[in-house]
Amino acid sequence: xxxxxxxxxxxxxxxxxxxxxxxxxxxxxxxxxxxxxxxxxxxxxxxxxxxxxxxxxxxxxxxxxxxxxxxxxxxxxxxxxxxxxxxxxxxxxxxxxxxxxxxxxxxxxxxxxxxxxxxxxxxxxxxxxxxxxxxxxxxxxxxxxxxxxxxxxxxxxxxxxxxxxxxxxxxxxxxxxxxxxxxxxxxxxxxxxxxxxxxxxxxxxxxxxxxxxxxxxxxxxxxxxxxxxxxxxxxxxxxxxxxxxxxxxxxxxxxxxxxxxxxxxxxxxxxxxxxxxxxxxxxxxxxxxxxxxxxxxxxxxxxxxxxxxxxxxxxxxxxxxxxxxxxxxxxxxxxxxxxxxxxxxxxxxxxxxxxxxxxxxxxxxxxxxxxxxxxxxxxxxxxxxxxxxxxxxxxxxxxxxxxxxxxxxxxxxxxxxxxxxxxxxxxxxxxxxxxxxxxxxxxxxxxxxxxxxxxxxxxxxxxxxxxxxxxxxxxxxxxxxxxxxxxxxxxxxxxxxxxxxxxxxxxxxxxxxxxxxxxxxxxxxxxxxxxxxxxxxxxxxxxxxxxxxxxxxxxxxxxxxxxxxxxxxxxxxxxxxxxxxxxxxxxxxxxxxxxxxxxxxxxxxxxxxxxxxxxxxxxxxxxxxxxxxxxxxxxxxxxxxxxxxxxxxxxxxxxxxxxxxxxxxxxxxxxxxxxxxxxxxxxxxxxxxxxxxxxxxxxxxxxxxxxxxxxxxxxxxxxxxxxxxxxxxxxxxxxxxxxxxxxxxxxxxxxxxxxxxxxxxxxxxxxxxxxxxxxxxxxxxxxxxxxxxxxxxxxxxxxxxxxxxxxxxxxxxxxxxxxxxxxxxxxxxxxxxxxxxxxxxxxxxxxxxxxxxxxxxxxxxxxxxxxxxxxx
Amino acid sequence: xxxxxxxxxxxxxxxxxxxxxxxxxxxxxxxxxxxxxxxxxxxxxxxxxxxxxxxxxxxxxxxxxxxxxxxxxxxxxxxxxxxxxxxxxxxxxxxxxxxxxxxxxxxxxx
Numbered sequence: 004x005x006x007x008x009x010x011x012x013x014x015x016x017x018x019x020x021x022x023x024x025x026x027x028x029x030x031x032x033x034x035x036x037x038x039x040x041x042x043x044x045x046x047x048x049x050x051x052x053x054x055x056x057x058x059x060x061x062x063x064x065x066x067x068x069x070x071x072x073x074x075x076x077x078x079x080x081x082x083x084x085x086x087x088x089x090x091x092x093x094x095x096x097x098x099x100x101x102x103x104x105x106x107x108x109x110x111x112x113x114x115x116x117x118x119x120x121x122x123x124x125x126x127x128x129x130x131x132x133x134x135x136x137x138x139x140x141x142x143x144x145x146x147x148x149x150x151x152x153x154x155x156x157x158x159x160x161x162x163x164x165x166x167x168x169x170x171x172x173x174x175x176x177x178x179x180x181x182x183x184x185x186x187x188x189x190x191x192x193x194x195x196x197x198x199x200x201x202x203x204x205x206x207x208x209x210x211x212x213x214x215x216x217x218x219x220x221x222x223x224x225x226x227x228x229x230x231x232x233x234x235x236x237x238x239x240x241x242x243x244x245x246x247x248x249x250x251x252x253x254x255x256x257x258x259x260x261x262x263x264x265x266x267x268x269x270x271x272x273x274x275x276x277x278x279x280x281x282x283x284x285x286x287x288x289x290x291x292x293x294x295x296x297x298x299x300x301x302x303x304x305x306x307x308x309x310x311x312x313x314x315x316x317x318x319x320x321x322x323x324x325x326x327x328x329x330x331x332x333x334x335x336x337x338x339x340x341x342x343x344x345x346x347x348x349x350x351x352x353x354x355x356x357x358x359x360x361x362x363x364x365x366x367x368x369x370x371x372x373x374x375x376x377x378x379x380x381x382x383x384x385x386x387x388x389x390x391x392x393x394x395x396x397x398x399x400x401x402x403x404x405x406x407x408x409x410x411x412x413x414x415x416x417x418x419x420x421x422x423x424x425x426x427x428x429x430x431x432x433x434x435x436x437x438x439x440x441x442x443x444x445x446x447x448x449x450x451x452x453x454x455x456x457x458x459x460x461x462x463x464x465x466x467x468x469x470x471x472x473x474x475x476x477x478x479x480x481x482x483x484x485x486x487x488x489x490x491x492x493x494x495x496x497x498x499x500x501x502x503x504x505x506x507x508x509x510x511x512x513x514x515x516x517x518x519x520x521x522x523x524x525x526x527x528x529x530x531x532x533x534x535x536x537x538x539x540x541x542x543x544x545x546x547x548x549x550x551x552x553x554x555x556x557x558x559x560x561x562x563x564x565x566x567x568x569x570x571x572x573x574x575x576x577x578x579x580x581x582x583x584x585x586x587x588x589x590x591x592x593x594x595x596x597x598x599x600x601x602x603x604x605x606x607x608x609x610x611x612x613x614x615x616x617x618x619x620x621x622x623x624x625x626x627x628x629x630x631x632x633x634x635x636x637x638x639x640x641x642x643x644x645x646x647x648x649x650x651x652x653x654x655x656x657x658x659x660x661x662x663x664x665x666x667x668x669x670x671x672x673x674x675x676x677x678x679x680x681x682x683x684x685x686x687x688x689x690x691x692x693x694x695x696x697x698x699x700x701x702x703x704x705x706x707x708x709x710x711x712x713x714x715x716x717x718x719x720x721x722x723x724x725x726x727x728x729x730x731x732x733x734x735x736x737x738x739x740x741x742x743x744x745x746x747x748x749x750x751x752x753x754x755x756x757x758x759x760x761x762x763x764x765x766x767x768x769x770x771x772x773x774x775x776x777x778x779x780x781x782x783x784x785x786x787x788x789x790x791x792x793x794x795x796x797x798x799x800x801x802x803x804x805x806x807x808x809x810x811x812x813x814x815x816x817x818x819x820x821x822x823x824x825x826x827x828x829x830x831x832x833x834x835x836x837x838x839x840x841x842x843x844x845x846x847x848x849x850x851x852x853x854x855x856x857x858x859x860x861x862x863x864x865x866x867x868x869x870x871x872x873x874x875x
Numbered sequence: 876x877x878x879x880x881x882x883x884x885x886x887x888x889x890x891x892x893x894x895x896x897x898x899x900x901x902x903x904x905x906x907x908x909x910x911x912x913x914x915x916x917x918x919x920x921x922x923x924x925x926x927x928x929x930x931x932x933x934x935x936x937x938x939x940x941x942x943x944x945x946x947x948x949x950x951x952x953x954x955x956x957x958x959x960x961x962x963x964x965x966x967x968x969x970x971x972x973x974x975x976x977x978x979x980x981x982x983x984x985x
Contacts, residue, residue, distance in 0.1 A: 005935070005936075007935075007936050008934055008935050008936065011933075011934045011935075011936070012934055015934065022930075025952065026926060026930075028950070028952075029902075029903055029926065029951070029952050030903075030923070030926065032902070032903075032904065032949065032950070032951050032952075033902075033903050033904045033907070033922065033923075035949075036904045037904070037922075058921075058922055059921065059922045059923045060921030060922065060923035060924060061923065062923060064923070065923040065924065065926050065927060068924070068926075068927035069926055069927045069930045071927070072927055072930045072931045072934060073930065073934075
């Protein structure tokens with residue numbers, strides 16, 4: 004059959020009515036002509052008509068034959084088969100629902116995870132020749148440090164590297180933008196002229212930067228990000244060519260870049276502004292991407308770049324030491340690439356479980372309808388017809404499953420994206436693309452056909468022969484195999500469930516961590532000292548003014564000053580010598596240190612367990628408050644109050660003056676919920692020479708119920724900071740919470756998986772128990788006849804279900820012991836497995852196992868002994 | 876589909892219709908008349924059975940159909956042979972010649 008014939012056939016199939024009437028007209032004409040001939044031969048009237056009819060043959064048969072030509076036989080049969088399949092599935096609603104649940108969960112979960120994987124791991128960036136793009140890093144494996152190559156490297160590589168086609172460097176910076184006297188901080192990315200070509204992007208409006216704009220002292224220009232342009236500037240095209248105030252100067256807006264232009268680092272969202280990367284001003288790059296020459300491998304390129312580094316005289320971060328160049332795939336810059344890989348594995352496992360489940364349910368149904376099929380076979384349905392009927396049923400199921408699963412997956416994906424931690428910017432880009440949808444549909448259809456063919460073959464081979472003979476079921480070996488399926492499913496879901504519970508407990512514990520201070524209602528504003536405040540006196544005055552204005556913010560109950568705000572801390576690596584002891588040798592100890600105002604402890608709610616804070620009127624720079632952990636480290640057995648110590652870098656000249664401990668503070672986790680509270684900490688009075696920094700932080704506590712002071716603090720920051728400086732406002736409680744956002748997200752996702760796995764396992768268990776009940780109807784009938792009570796029957800059914808799930812739970816618990824170890828390694832802040840999670844997980848699974856047995860039990864108890872025995 | 880009368884070799888109806896259409900466009904009645912006249916009424920088919928055959932050949936693209944007026948100003952559907960149909964006719968004629976030769980050989984008096 005040629006393609007044209009197929010098309011014509013399909014075309015005719017849908018124009019049957021017109022073809023019908025045309026054929027009628029044609030035949031009428033033919034018959035009229037024949038009658039005319041007869042009349043000419045002298046046979047008019049009814050006789051002539053009869054003769055004409057004879058010559059023509061039966062018009063009815065002609066029409067029937069012609070219709071056969073127009074119809075698409077397979078198509079018409081298919082729609083009949085589908086209707087039949089829907090009716091036959093509707094007769095077994097429980098079974099159909101079970102299969103649909105499995106398909107929806109399996110396909111839905113896979114669609115969600117593979118959408119994420121597809122967007123973030125497989126096609127993380129949309130650059131030309133994206134497969135050859137790599138991110139260059141300078142890595143010191145000994146010191147476990149990594150940094151971006153400096154601009155000097157980029158220059159050297161551009162000059163002589165043969166293994167790379169193009170190099171693009173960029174830097175991220177926040178900048179201050181002012182318009183109409185209002186100043187805001189926006190995100191910016193600094194790029195060089197080649198970046199747009201590298202990324203294959205073009206401005207929506209306007210032009211790229213010119214070479215002169217890349218030179219210090221040249222004309223200053225800016226490209227707007229599309230989102231910023233549409234949002235802040237309401238998408239006005241005439242904005243191009245005008246100027247805006249960025250930092251402390253005016254820049255000309257030369258164009259607008261599309262929102263689709265991303266950085267090669269997948270985690271970072273598009274910035275508000277794009278600025279020229281002017282070499283002398285910003286030599287520090289935050290990322291360097293290279294495009295490998297076709298045919299050169301990453302390893303070969305690494306070797307070549309390293310040999311160039313060795314010859315070029317390069318200084319700055321990433322030079323010297325054990326630093327080597329590493330080229331990584333853009334997807335590897337994703338913070339949660341490992342979690343994603345884990346999830347892909349989990350979802351593959353889930354699909355296998357789902358398939359095993361469906362396979363089992365198919366067998367259950369096959370056994371249940373052996374008689375029906377045998378009767379149809381005996382009545383003359385061909386083997387092929389029966390197999391086709393079963394395949395159609397499977398296709399109807401998988402089609403319906405897809406129709407539910409894909410929209411559901413879309414919703415689930417939205418939820419995941421909405422629930423993402425704020426630092427996983429990349430997740431916001433994830434959408435369900437056509438390739439995922441098409442693969443899901445293909446998977447469902449192929450597996451539908453495969454299951455249908457298997458079940459059909461089985462039915463034809465075993466069922467048709469003996470279906471009428473007795474109430475037979477799958478053989479012993481087959482049943483053992485089913486049991487093994489279900490047991491391993493339950494084991495898998497038990498492992499996942501215990502893992503999820505462990506995570507939930509871990510997260511709850513982390514969230515409930517006593518941080519040692521009161522983070523609720525605590526806000527901070529960090530400002531760089533104005534360039535005018537060069538002298539210490541000027542800085543003191545600036546701080547005093549800042550504190551005063553901070554106290555005036557609406558809702559603020561108390562305010563104080565420090566160097567940093569939690570969860571940021573300053574680490575001071577030094578050797579600490581307690582007075583009267585020999586100077587310590589060996590590596591320095593790391594202590595978190597901050598220079599704070601005297602009322603720091605009261606404002607933060609950080610209790611002093613002994614001693615006092617600094618004198619409010621005249622803080623003594625030789626006094627110090629240390630936390631209990633540090634005190635125990637310096638003087639394990641005695642009170643630290645009044646004792647002295649000093650910090651040094653190991654040389655006699657690099658030592659601080661002796662510091663007298665005047666107070667001991669509680670141990671507090673200042674730098675995130677994942678950190679150890681017992682980290683030594685010291686607090687010095689402001690201003691401190693040891694901890695002199697370029698910025699100061701105003702910490703304020705608002706009264707309970709007061710509105711958020713964030714906007715007021717932001718305004719205050721803009722007012723006091725010098726032009727171009729970037730003040731930063733912190734909601735301490737929120738940012739402390741953010742420090743465990745990643746493990747929390749992992750927990751959320753794993754919980755989702757555990758729930759899906761448990762549902763799948765329970766549907767499987769239900770299938771097995773229901774099947775046994777159906778198989779044993781006669782036996783149950785006899786038992787009831789012989790006096791078995793409902794309770795006995797229930798024990799029989801439930802006993803089987805619980806035995807199966809008991810074995811599964813036991814095996815799953817064994818697996819969970821291993822799983823807990825993996826979790827503890829891969830998710831921060833999660834302890835190894837705890838007994839409670841095991842107990843709760845097992846209890847939950849056994850309880851839902853009981854629920855899965857309810858329907859079959861009720862059915863078994865309702866067996867009418869007379870009917871059951873007679874039904875043979 | 877009902878077979879043409881047994882006296883017509885199976886599969887030859889298509890060939891005959893195509894051959895007749897090489898003369899020019901013709902409606903179903905005309906084809907039937909032509910068939911009877913040219914064969915001296917030796918080949919008789921139920922004329923109605925032409926129509927399913929015509930439909931099948933139209934689907935296969937061997938012939939085209941179009942409504943037109945007869946010389947007596949009646950509406951009739953005229954069939955025209957397509958280049959594809961010409962090609963098909965050649966194939967069928969060759970096949971038919973082979974069959975005839977084979978039959979003739981067997982039937983030749985010994």
